[in-house]
Amino acid sequence: MRQTRIARNIWLGIENLLLHKLRSFLTMLGVVFGVGSVVAMLSVGEGASKEALEQIRKLGSNNIIVSSRKSAEEEATSTQRSHMSVYGLTYEDYRRIASSFSNIQQTAPVKLTRKDSRLRERKMELRIVGTTPDWFKLVPREILAGRVILKSDQEKQAPVTVLTEFGARKILATESTIGQTIRVGSDQFEVIGIVKSESGQAGNIQIPDQEIDAYIPIEVARRYFGDIFTKRTSGGDESEMVELHQVIVQVDDPKKVEAVAAGIERMLQQFHKKQDYTVSVPLALLKQAEAMKRRFNIVLGSIAGISLLVGGIGIMNIMLASVTERTREIGIRRAIGAKRRQIVFQFLIETVVLSTIGGLIGLGVGTLIPFLITYFSGMITLITWKGILVPLLISMTIGILFGLYPAVHAAKVDPIVALRHE
Amino acid sequence: MVRQATSENHQEIIKLVNARKIYQMGTEQVKALAGVNITFNKGSFWAIMGPSGSGKSTMMNILGCLDRLTSGSYYLDGKDVSRLDDDSLSEFRLRYLGFIFQSFNLIPQLTVQRNIELPLYYLGWDARESAERAKELAEKVGLADRVGHRPTELSGGQMQRVAIARALANDPHVIFADEPTGNLDSTTGEQILELLMKLNEAGKTIIIVTHEPDIAKHAHSRLHMLDGQIDRIEGNSK
Numbered sequence: 031m032r033q034t035r036i037a038r039n040i041w042l043g044i045e046n047l048l049l050h051k052l053r054s055f056l057t058m059l060g061v062v063f064g065v066g067s068v069v070a071m072l073s074v075g076e077g078a079s080k081e082a083l084e085q086i087r088k089l090g091s092n093n094i095i096v097s098s099r100k101s102a103e104e105e106a107t108s109t110q111r112s113h114m115s116v117y118g119l120t121y122e123d124y125r126r127i128a129s130s131f132s133n134i135q136q137t138a139p140v141k142l143t144r145k146d147s148r149l150r151e152r153k154m155e156l157r158i159v160g161t162t163p164d165w166f167k168l169v170p171r172e173i174l175a176g177r178v179i180l181k182s183d184q185e186k187q188a189p190v191t192v193l194t195e196f197g198a199r200k201i202l203a204t205e206s207t208i209g210q211t212i213r214v215g216s217d218q219f220e221v222i223g224i225v226k227s228e229s230g231q232a233g234n235i236q237i238p239d240q241e242i243d244a245y246i247p248i249e250v251a252r253r254y255f256g257d258i259f260t261k262r263t264s265g266g267d268e269s270e271m272v273e274l275h276q277v278i279v280q281v282d283d284p285k286k287v288e289a290v291a292a293g294i295e296r297m298l299q300q301f302h303k304k305q306d307y308t309v310s311v312p313l314a315l316l317k318q319a320e321a322m323k324r325r326f327n328i329v330l331g332s333i334a335g336i337s338l339l340v341g342g343i344g345i346m347n348i349m350l351a352s353v354t355e356r357t358r359e360i361g362i363r364r365a366i367g368a369k370r371r372q373i374v375f376q377f378l379i380e381t382v383v384l385s386t387i388g389g390l391i392g393l394g395v396g397t398l399i400p401f402l403i404t405y406f407s408g409m410i411t412l413i414t415w416k417g418i419l420v421p422l423l424i425s426m427t428i429g430i431l432f433g434l435y436p437a438v439h440a441a442k443v444d445p446i447v448a449l450r451h452e
Numbered sequence: 453m454v455r456q457a458t459s460e461n462h463q464e465i466i467k468l469v470n471a472r473k474i475y476q477m478g479t480e481q482v483k484a485l486a487g488v489n490i491t492f493n494k495g496s497f498w499a500i501m502g503p504s505g506s507g508k509s510t511m512m513n514i515l516g517c518l519d520r521l522t523s524g525s526y527y528l529d530g531k532d533v534s535r536l537d538d539d540s541l542s543e544f545r546l547r548y549l550g551f552i553f554q555s556f557n558l559i560p561q562l563t564v565q566r567n568i569e570l571p572l573y574y575l576g577w578d579a580r581e582s583a584e585r586a587k588e589l590a591e592k593v594g595l596a597d598r599v600g601h602r603p604t605e606l607s608g609g610q611m612q613r614v615a616i617a618r619a620l621a622n623d624p625h626v627i628f629a630d631e632p633t634g635n636l637d638s639t640t641g642e643q644i645l646e647l648l649m650k651l652n653e654a655g656k657t658i659i660i661v662t663h664e665p666d667i668a669k670h671a672h673s674r675l676h677m678l679d680g681q682i683d684r685i686e687g688n689s690k
Contacts, residue, residue, distance in 0.1 A: 034578070034579075035576070038579060046561065049561050358557070359559050359560075361557075362557045362558075362559055362570075363559075363570070363574075364542070365516070365518060365545065365551050365557075366545065366546065366551070366570055366571050366574060366618075367542050367543065367544075367545040367546025367547070367549075367571060367574050367575075367622075368542065368546075368574050369538075369539050369542045369543075369574075370538060370539070370542075372574065445518050446513055446518050446519060449553065449557060
């Protein structure tokens with residue numbers, strides 16, 4: 031009984047709103063756009079944080095990446111002819127890092143060179159990553175075929191390589207993959223496995239793997255390719271000697287990542303005269319990136335909130351006009367015996383119906399916008415239950431909030447005066 | 453006080469005891485009712501008359517529970533309603549009273565049926581029952597074929613019939629009619645009056661406020677107001 035009465039009241043409210051279709055629609059528009067922008071904003075925010083989580087997973091949330099870098103002084107002198115730059119992390123650094131910290135779970139050294147690789151007539155430049163089996167634990171990627179490098183390969187200094195999906199497609203094409211021998215530079219390597227790559231940028235953080243990687247045991251890389259790299263430039267040959275390009279460190283506890291990073295930095299300072307390395311902590315960078323996104327969301331949210339507020343004021347304005355217009359009706363209802371709160375309820379229901387319908391339409395608009403955003407900008411958007419319910423509740427609340435004043439205003443009308451109102 | 457009131461004559465439906473209504477107009481006090489004592493019996497048919505400013509509208513508002521006395525008492529069906537709050541007065545209007553106005557006061561966006569149903573809606577009747585009752589009443593006032601129309605599609609006389617049907621919906625003890633024929637031509641006015649007389653014969657107490665003697669003559673009793681007081685009473689107060 032109670033329920034049907036409320037349904038009837040709502041229906042009466044809708045009937046009244048339908049009497050002025052255009053006016054009701056225009057009044058609604060404010061809420062439509064307000065809710066629409068809130069929904070869109072939330073979906074962009076959710077998408078961004080989902081993206082951030084995805085990147086943490088790709089980078090390894092417990093990882094520290096120590097990279098070699100040409101120091102500023104070195105950069106200045108390296109333009110000279112036949113000069114050899116010596117810089118970066120050493121095998122000794124790797125050994126020290128791996129053995130000095132109790133919180134370090136595993137470390138992987140990375141030695142990089144670029145080599146032309148070929149299988150018969152197919153040729154492409156690969157990034158040769160000399161590393162240890164630990165790499166595959168630190169940068170976990172799906173194994174598509176075969177296996178990854180094992181300790182035994184390391185011990186045997188076996189000329190084996192694990193390709194990434196993209197590189198493998200280019201070089202191997204349709205040929206059977208595992209067991210195939212490819213030429214890297216002037217050496218032969220047996221392909222033992224293929225892994226997926228998830229290269230991409232995480233803000234300003236480079237993900238450790240690339241899609242043209244070929245992984246080989248580090249000992250093999252050192253023996254075959256050495257530590258000296260020569261680049262042909264217009265000014266002559268430019269040589270540099272770098273033992274290791276990266277050391278990837280995994281810490282056992284996310285809370286200790288930053289402390290360990292600081293420790294590594296201190297230790298490297300002792301052994302390096304120049305600042306020829308960088309220590310980057312993806313987690314810290316991600317935290318920064320996320321804090322920025324949060325600020326961005328707050329700004330977006332405030333703008334969406336303002337448009338909702340404007341929508342609410344629009345409703346209030348029209349309802350106040352409607353109350354004045356319907357003063358006589360209010361007087362009639364009061365004379366017949368309607369109590370003040372029944373008048374309040376009547377007008378309140380109209381505003382809530384108006385704002386809720388506006389909210390529902392806004393929801394439709396708001397779920398469409400993220401699709402367009404994703405379509406045109408490639409930004410990930412995500413619509414969650416929270417992202418739908420919150421704006422809907424907000425629109426209903428706005429109906430109550432901004433409807434209350436006009437409704438109370440209506441109920442204050444003196445029936446005697448109202449009945450004389452023209 | 454209530455006990456004292458209920459012990460009084462069962463024939464009385466309305467009783468004003470030393471009723472005063474004073475309006476503050478700036479610095480001046482206007483005595484719209486200056487100590488009125490009167491009793492209306494159940495089933496009577498009254499006309500309240502008087503020139504404008506005589507207090508007859510105030511009288512109507514007080515009796516119709518739309519306004520409160522400054523001092524004195526008003527007993528409606530034996531209950532003192534002069535000190536009630538707004539909600540209780542609304543309740544009394546809803547259950548005891550029916551109103552008919554000079555300008556009909558129908559709600560323009562509602563159909564005839566919905567207008568008639570209005571008191572039932574506030575009484576909490578369910579939709580089906582109130583629809584049935586509204587149709588019955590429309591038939592009673594001769595508008596059975598108009599229930600789906602809106603007031604603007606009706607003539608003045610028809611609108612007033614709808615108003616009467618609406619006033620009857622809650623089966624009121626007293627029907628107040630404020631210049632009910634004021635906006636109607638004399639023939640239609642006559643028909644409306646006949647309808648009211650028929651209702652009176654059926655047992656309803658009817659109080660008309662008018663300044664037209666032609667209308668007032670149909671009532672059994674006439675109460676002439678002047679300067680907020682009863683000037684004289686004519687006819688038999690049944």
